[in-house]
Amino acid sequence: MSANIQHTADPIGIKSEKKKRNAFVSLSKSLLKSKTGTFGFLIIIIVFFIAVFAPLLAPHDPNAINPVKMLQPPSWLDGGESGYFLGTDNLGRDILSRIIYGSRVSLLVGISSVILAGIIGILIGLVSGYYGKWIDAILMRLVDSFLSIPNILFALVFLAVFGPSVPTLIIVLGVTNWTAYARIVRGETLSIKEREYVRAARSLGVKNVKIIVRHILPNVISSFIVISTLSVATTIILEASLSFLGLGVQPPTVSWGGILSDGRDYLATSWWLATFPGLAITITVLGIIFLGDWLRDVLDPRSQSRS
């Protein structure tokens, strides 16, 4: 074998006790080593913090209309009104507060739909990959079918039919995204199924369900985590696109996509309406992708070869 038969165990066991708590420490160390990973992680933490503490952080009620203070520029610009740090929108609502509140829905939709997609996709992928044969054939045709309809198109039709609301949005995005997981999990399952530890368990007569749960599932989770981070990012953008088509989260619920899309008529006249939510999306997506890239490097067994 080649140089990748390297491992960290020390033969004499001098440092063995230290190892246990090292898992966390080494993870954080590796995070700190990656500049982009750290950057992404920080952004995500901040966004989460903002989402959780939105009511405490927002200076104004995000939906409070104020006809007198419409389209005020950010407070740090000429003509800006103090108290409205990022200015106001066409109904005189505070943009900062809206962005702060918007983080909640954007994250909620992004994360829940990915979890939903993940659950469906992992289940189907596991079953398809593990049992193979005609089950696999049928499920993969199903995957092909979904894959050949563009996500946004499916979402568009679905939302037009059922009406846009946060739960339908989560469901539709979940239902459109599961195929990616199903494919990857199936592929992983196919290879893990042939790994020797699974064969060992099979030769012991361990039941199929148990093998799936105990031996296969834990080992596909990491690829799920890697693609799901990216998926959260694309979902946030997808929600914005759907808002553009009038099928995103509907007011008075605030989402970044909604604010961005509402502000698009004002891009030429009052740029701050659309620019700040756009920035919020961009930065968050950037953070998520960076974090995802780092996670991939850490979790992908192929890149782990040298310990």
Place this chain on the structure above:
Amino acid sequence: MLKFLLKRLLEFIPVLLIISFIVFSLVFVAGNPVALMLPEDASQEDIERLTAALGLDQPFIVQYGKYMLGLLQGDFGNSFRYNTEALPLVLERLPATLELAAAAMLIAIIISIPFGIWSATKKNTSMDLLATGGAVLGKAMPNFWLGIMLILLFSVTLGWFPVSGRGTVAHLILPAITLGTGIAAEMTRLIRSSMVEILSQDYVRTAKSKGIRDFFVVYKHAFRNSLIPVVTITALQTSTLVGGALITETVFSWPGLGQLLIQAVNTRDMAIVQASVFIIAILVILMNLLADVIYRILDPRIKYS
């Protein structure tokens, strides 16, 4: 090769069946389009009359059966809004969308291949960070926002390109950039990781040990190998591309399938929705098939007779 194509084409049948079922169910659940077709002050009686006239009061199975029967004869039904057959309407729009998609893909390829390779060979340097950061940025920008910004900058302020519409090459540039940016971003990342992996392969080391210049090592030995996954990925982008076209076309009033579709969805003109989804699905499938064929041509390891 012929057999392979035949086999793959046969596989499409169940896929298309499933698609038809999904789409038809959605459309069925979507409910009665008649109310939308009539004026805002139409009476209930008017609505019921038209519903019956269009056969929309029959049970699901009957309607689906009729629909499938029609499909087999290439009939996607009539557009309620345009009062003509849906399929020709869709096909008529296809060229515009294909033109846009092809241009966007071209832009994406022109951007992503050099950047992807470049950042892979400069892995982990600040140049790499810059390129990948740029790619992420491209991915993070919503299409419509980018499109409007491009119009404001290049058309309104600088006056370099026409604002909207289809016609000359000049008309194509801004929408193609808008649509291509996201794809370029995605592809840059994919090409980079594919290249990084291939550059660490044994045969690349072999090539170097023969004393070949780095440039040729990268372009002869690594790039062609990295093309194989890239071809597949490019084909997979078809779906994203068409999806993105929905938005880009609206922003630039590009007279393609996307606009037709959005109008159709908004007016519940389901025959058009069905036909377009179907055509798009076939397009996506064909692109994937094409990718498979190219893959086979590029990779001598896969045998075909």
Place this chain on the structure above:
Amino acid sequence: MKDNLSVQEMDKRPLLEVQNLKKHFEVSDGFRKKKLLKAVDGINFYLNEGETLGIVGESGCGKSTTGNLLIHLLEKTDGKIIFNGKDLDQLTKEEMRKSRADIQMIFQDPFSSLNPRMRVVDIIGEPLKTHTKMKKNEIREKVYQLMDAVGLDRSYGSRYPHEFSGGQRQRIGIARAIALRPKLIICDEPVSALDVSIQAQILNLLIKLQKEFSLTFIFIAHGLPAVKYISDRIAVMYLGKIVEITTKNQLFNQPMHPYTVSLVSAVPLPDPFIRDTRERIILEGDIPSNVDIPSGCRFRTRCPYAQERCKLEEPDLVELEKGHSVACHFPFRTIQNKKGEDELEGISASK
């Protein structure tokens, strides 16, 4: 260490008897017609309690497939496996479960044979959990005993596999295999992935455990030295068939099949002083594919002594001497005897 089997032992019914065992895979070659890949193509052998049977052969000759058939990881295409006096096909479900516990396997790759997301105690404890009704702490205690037995520090119990070296991992795999006190353990190349200095540790451990737990081994390898070290009898496989099977001394001292002869002579010996004087047969060409098996004797395409008959007739595995079976129309010793030493010189490919 181990001597030839006593007559008494031979009289007893063997622990394992394999008759005409076959495994054919269907493979589609590109998009043409499906073909049969004859991975194992009718093999016969027996195995007595407490002994070690080595199986050697080149890559792809069907060694692992044989092992997998024995532990029911693969469905056999044809043939009979009689274990402990019972035909496995005739077992009830419950008996089948028990017999699963009686045959265990040690795998080649110490990296992929352990679930990276399970702790060592859970890995070793899994057979116990599946096959016994032991309580948690009983299992834990038992696992610790097993860890002692294979020379792993108990304190390593809550670690994950990636924290271990290859040799240590292989010990974990061995502990898992002996957990249920199986009668038969199949070792599929258990040392080929290990560093030279570690291989000896593992071989010694296996021998120690065999004594301690009165185990029976099937030891699969393509490295002859290790097989020779650990086995009592050795079967040589070529393209899905056993071509020669006998005790190890017999095999190394008086090999009869030309393939065995070349195999033995191809092993590089760690002794520079004999390198220029050693007699050897270097085979021409590669091993044919299991899909297009040559007619007649499958070795004939590479055999320096092949004759017309070898093309037409497939030789059976016949017991030429007591405990020494060979599948060859012109077994080596016979040729040697008939035509004398000169002939042998003549056909040796080099020196």
Place this chain on the structure above:
Amino acid sequence: MNTETILKVDNLHTYFKTEHGKVPSVNGVSFEVKEGETLAIVGESGSGKSVTSLSIMGLIEAPGKVEKGSILFEKTDLTKIDKKAYRKLRGNEIAMIFQEPLTSLNPLFTIGNQLSEAIKLHQKVDKRVARVKGIEMLKHVGIPRAEKVFDSYPHVLSGGMRQRVMIAMALSCNPKLLIADEPTTALDVTIQAQILELMKKLSTENNTAILLITHDLGVVAEMADKVVVMYAGQVVEHTDVFTLFSNPKHPYTKGLLDSTPKFHEAEEELSSIRGTVPTPATMPVGCKFHPRCPFATEQCIVQEPVLEEISDDHQVRCWLYAEKEAVVS
């Protein structure tokens, strides 16, 4: 023999930047290879054999770097020349074959394409000549139906055939030095025997020096004139092959020899080396082998021994002999 030294590696240090900081993969390696001679480097996984060979080839890439030492090829110091000059040597004067014949050939190009690449590059000949020469090389390494093989893709060939192709490729420009990094590890014994035989034949025919990297003492005994035993990035013993097998000095060498199952002698219990090969993260101070050494003393734990000549052409890195010498002198 009064032959010239082709390669002289002196105090080579190659480091890798990793999470654990700068890790020395090759830590002060020195040896010489003479014309027509076969030098074997033997050692377990991770001992730095491949990194040594790649350092000689100038193929160490970031995060690795040749930090110190010199590599004299004939009269030129390879650590000092520029990329272009290096490329001229590579594949021409120095050639290399790798462990994995399955992955060392680019699957997308024909054998001929890859074979003539080097020929065209270094011999400045056109396509037709390169083809003729390529086919000749294939025949030379014993490939039947060479014309056909020349035009086929690597995947249709077996492992042994591919390794022959690799050898043909390496020898196509008549290199003075051939570096073979575990050329037979991935092959079956019968095929291994073929390849080793071929290498022997070619080296005697062309008087090519071979740097043979392996972890199999059998192969060493079969092929080598001189042997370098490496452990943890260092040379621990360096002598001719007969001395090494008859009179090994370093405890590690002894351990290695004892843990190899003997073939023709009647067996006794195999002795083994306890513990495992250290990793960069667990590299001990003092003698790198001391945790596994049955003879380790206090001194071994704290102080690192140096490679010393204990007799003609026999160097050992061990306090056992250094002490003796110290006592004597």
Place this chain on the structure above:
Amino acid sequence: ACSGDGSSDSGSAGNKNSEGDNRTLTIAMGSDIVSFDIHNHNNTSTEAVHDNMFNYLFKRDDNNEIQPELVDTFEQLDDVTVQMKLKEGVKFHNGDPLTSEDVKFTLERVATDDTLKEFPNYKQIKQVDIVDDLTFNVVTHAPEPSLFHRLSRLGSGMLPKNYIEENGWDHFLSNPVGTGPYKFKEWIRDDRIVLVPFEDYFEGKEEEWDEVVFRVIPENSTRVSELLTGGVDIAVNVPPSDWDRVDKNEGTSMKKQTSNRTIMLILRATEGYPTADVRVRQAIDYAIDDGSLAEHALKGGGIPTRTRVGPGNFGHNPDLYDTYNFDLEKAKELLTEAGYPDGFEMTLHSPKGRYLQDAEVTEMIAGMLAQVGIKVNIEFMEWSNFVEMRTAKKNKDAYLLGLGNSMFDGAYSVDWYRAERFEGETDYKNDEIEELLNASATNMNPEEREKQIQQIEEIAAEDVPHVQLYQETINTGVNDRIEFNPPQDEMIYVPKIKRK
């Protein structure tokens, strides 16, 4: 196929425009026309294009009075019959003369084919009897006071009978032929419709423009950008945010005109809803500051009103126009009286993107109602869902709706108070209104009928089944090189558009 033309009309149009002699008129619309079947759509922007290709029997003039167009003379024979005579020398674009046959063909088609979308507006016509080549009688089922209103809109656009019968409908739909001043050149769906002048137009060939291009640009900002860069001469539906930009930009300006569309809240009077109580309905009316809506949300793009029947419509009641109720104290009082001193919670459905600033208006209304303690839960709906909600009668306390009146006949507006029509939807019933409605329906005396309609409006203004908010404006951006005043009916009649 279009690439050659395309370049000359849009991209480089800007440069040509500045030269001042560009004889191509380019108009940017928000949505494409639906079809050339003039009887089978109900889409204003489609009619805006058709208007240039087809003539009606009657047409509104600049003062919104109905005048004969194709008809030369006409005479009411009895309550159900009108005799009309066509002008002489009217020709279709294919050269055929217009005859009574064509009229019969056209009107009977729309009056009898119940799958046509315009059928409900013409089913009152029983038949058309031909008297001679140019003379014919229109017979209705019952006395039909608004017959002329009907005949002055899209249903009476004259179709060429022979052309259609010879070539079939499909041919007509892709090569439409009318009698209008401009004839069809090409239609690239969702892109453009191109018209050119008709040489044999019965009122003489239009010389002003060589070509008229209607471009489809759905995205507001893109449409405005095209106007600003000179890509188009007219851009319809410019959002308030861009009005200043268009005005400030050199060479373009905003043209505004009151539309015939009124925005209102339709309240549910069904038992159990707080809005069943007239005092609650009045309270809502008083709580909403229509003036502020018009000024802030619409940037002045609306005129507050208490009636749906705007100026120019038959039955317009000027007393109720350009005025509104706003009095928070009064609203609170009314709520207290009705038993809701602390207000209540209600649901307001609203479409989004359908009307000028509709979402903003709805959100502001919610804010206003909150001030009197009414907590409004807004449910924005995409248009098709909104329509579905209405069709299924799933409306809650209130929904926002904008209603136009293409007939310009107030009878159609007040018919919305008819109990029978909205059973289960609003469940509003007012006996007095019912009586007046029935009386006016067949009243052939225009003065009396007008009074009756005005009376209904007054009652409704007090009883508030619908809270009338404002009449919206039509906001069109126009290049200064042309003379164009958008008419109230939202048509874009090219013969009225001149170069400066």
